[in-house]
Amino acid sequence: MSAVRVLVGTRKGAFVLTSDGKRGRWAVSGPHFAGWEIYHMKGSPADPDRLYASQTSGWFGQVIQRSCDGGKTWETPGGGVTTQPGQMPKGESNQFVYDVSPQTGKPLTTHQWYDGTQHPWEFKRVWHLEPSLTDPDTVYAGVEDAGLFRTSDGGTTWQELAGLRGHGTGPKWQPGAGGMCLHTILLDPRNPKRMYVAISAAGAFRTNDGGKTWRPINRGLHSQYIPEPTAEVGHCVHRIALHPSRPNVLFMQKHWDVMRSDDGGDSWREVSGNLPTDFGFVIDVHAHEPETVYVVPIKSDAEHYPPDGKLRVYRSRKGGNEWEALTKGLPQRDCYVNVLRDAMCVDSLEPCGVYFGTTGGQVYASADGGDSWAPIVRDLPAVLSVEVQALP
Amino acid sequence: MIRVVLPPHLRTLARVPGEVTLDVAGGKQVTRAAVLDALEARYPMLRGTIRDHVTAQRRPFLRFFACAQDLTHQPADTPLPAAVAEGAEPFLVIGAIAGG
Numbered sequence: 397m398s399a400v401r402v403l404v405g406t407r408k409g410a411f412v413l414t415s416d417g418k419r420g421r422w423a424v425s426g427p428h429f430a431g432w433e434i435y436h437m438k439g440s441p442a443d444p445d446r447l448y449a450s451q452t453s454g455w456f457g458q459v460i461q462r463s464c465d466g467g468k469t470w471e472t473p474g475g476g477v478t479t480q481p482g483q484m485p486k487g488e489s490n491q492f493v494y495d496v497s498p499q500t501g502k503p504l505t506t507h508q509w510y511d512g513t514q515h516p517w518e519f520k521r522v523w524h525l526e527p528s529l530t531d532p533d534t535v536y537a538g539v540e541d542a543g544l545f546r547t548s549d550g551g552t553t554w555q556e557l558a559g560l561r562g563h564g565t566g567p568k569w570q571p572g573a574g575g576m577c578l579h580t581i582l583l584d585p586r587n588p589k590r591m592y593v594a595i596s597a598a599g600a601f602r603t604n605d606g607g608k609t610w611r612p613i614n615r616g617l618h619s620q621y622i623p624e625p626t627a628e629v630g631h632c633v634h635r636i637a638l639h640p641s642r643p644n645v646l647f648m649q650k651h652w653d654v655m656r657s658d659d660g661g662d663s664w665r666e667v668s669g670n671l672p673t674d675f676g677f678v679i680d681v682h683a684h685e686p687e688t689v690y691v692v693p694i695k696s697d698a699e700h701y702p703p704d705g706k707l708r709v710y711r712s713r714k715g716g717n718e719w720e721a722l723t724k725g726l727p728q729r730d731c732y733v734n735v736l737r738d739a740m741c742v743d744s745l746e747p748c749g750v751y752f753g754t755t756g757g758q759v760y761a762s763a764d765g766g767d768s769w770a771p772i773v774r775d776l777p778a779v780l781s782v783e784v785q786a787l788p
Numbered sequence: 789m790i791r792v793v794l795p796p797h798l799r800t801l802a803r804v805p806g807e808v809t810l811d812v813a814g815g816k817q818v819t820r821a822a823v824l825d826a827l828e829a830r831y832p833m834l835r836g837t838i839r840d841h842v843t844a845q846r847r848p849f850l851r852f853f854a855c856a857q858d859l860t861h862q863p864a865d866t867p868l869p870a871a872v873a874e875g876a877e878p879f880l881v882i883g884a885i886a887g888g
Contacts, residue, residue, distance in 0.1 A: 429800075430800075431796075431797055432797065453797065453837075454849060455795070455797070455847065455849040455850060455883045455884070456797060456798060456801075456837040456838075456847065456850075456883075457836050457837050457847060458836065459801065459833070459836075459837070472801075472832075472833040474832065489833075490833070490835065490836045490837075490841070491835070491836060491841045493841065493842055
């Protein structure tokens with residue numbers, strides 16, 4: 397019997413939800429790191445018991461936590477338990493320092509600020525951790541202010557892939573309402589040199605050489621809230637998703653608009669179709685059906701809750717444009733929660749499981765591809781992120 | 789012996805139940821910088837949580853108190869009060885009350 401482990405990051409700690417493959421009865425573990433914001437937790441595809449967590453605080457800054465036993469115990473990789481008498485760990489695991497060296501990056505130190513002036517890059521927190529598909533010790537970290545870091549020693553030390561900030565458009569990037577964050581990292585399972593990232597409010601970017609060089613991939617995006625609506629950068633991309641079998645096809649939930657690319661981001665077209673609103677944060681793709689896509693429409697950029705007080709997941713089985721509301725088991729009155737950008741995921745079981753968490757503290761699960769839903773938990777702190785692992 | 793009281797979240801992170809005691813060089817001229825250096829050497833997971841990794845500047849929402857005085861804005865190389873240097877009074881790291 398297979399098992400499922402759901403990793404939930406909240407405003408006040410982390411929770412681990414586990415079930416067997418039927419996904420009907422759940423055990424809840426937590427809060428871990430109680431009282432801290434857990435922006436994201438994710439497990440290594442190469443070693444499911446290797447987990448990484450981004451633990452942050454406005455008071456105390458950034459901490460990276462690592463578990464090697466599926467979340468039973470945790471350590472700070474560069475500053476935890478010593479193994480040799482007299483050995484002193486260096487405490488580097490929480491250190492994210494932008495690379496401004498002329499050798500590996502460009503000495504780029506400013507981006508656009510709210511008032512149009514240039515502002516220094518300042519590290520604030522890790523929004524997203526994306527473990528390598530093949531190596532448990534290699535992880536990519538998307539951070540605020542927007543930058544991409546990588547560890548290849550299990551989180552002990554982190555180095556910036558400075559070619560992203562330094563490729564040329566960096567001075568035009570500016571913060572969205574949630575800060576200038578790099579929140580999405582997609583690794584191409586067929587081409588280890590290719591990855592995609594997304595930044596609010598800069599847009600989407602792609603590398604074809606393992607992160608050395610980058611280019612914006614925002615052609616086809618149209619954003620009314622920037623002076624030049626079709627500009628090369630400046631778009632508030634909220635999330636991108638792909639199906640592993642077809643990594644050239646990308647789906648995007650933008651600030652407004654649901655978009656699709658069939659050429660690895662070289663061009664985008666809108667597939668919002670009959671959605672009640674095309675504002676939202678999350679988007680994901682069914683594990684076994686590359687044309688089946690899920691979004692959670694949110695009323696507007698001014699009103700971050702579902703339209704009409706009805707929490708509805710929308711599913712397209714045709715890669716966009718034609719959407720159906722999924723409501724069975726979800727509240728259909730007086731519901732005014734939000735679903736944040738890292739708070740939806742799918743598992744690889746059959747049938748595909750779909751999960752999402754809300755700012756009201758509910759984590760909903762569907763074990764039938766979205767046809768019906770049930771809450772796993774109802775009263776957690778506001779949910780920031782949800783990831784799932786299917787375990788043997 | 790210097791006594792240090794950490795805010796609850798940092799005690800949890802460092803896995804210490806109560807006050808921390810540190811041997812800090814400097815005799816009666818113990819400074820805040822020396823105390824924090826010793827604290828971070830003993831508990832490396834605290835690096836970056838009290839002071840910035842690179843600049844060593846205090847994080848904005850933290851304060852340093854001792855002997856009923858706010859020492860936050862004194863230079864880091866100012867000697868701490870004698871009662872702290874002698875271990876009679878603790879050096880307090882305080883998280884500002886700022887909601888949340």
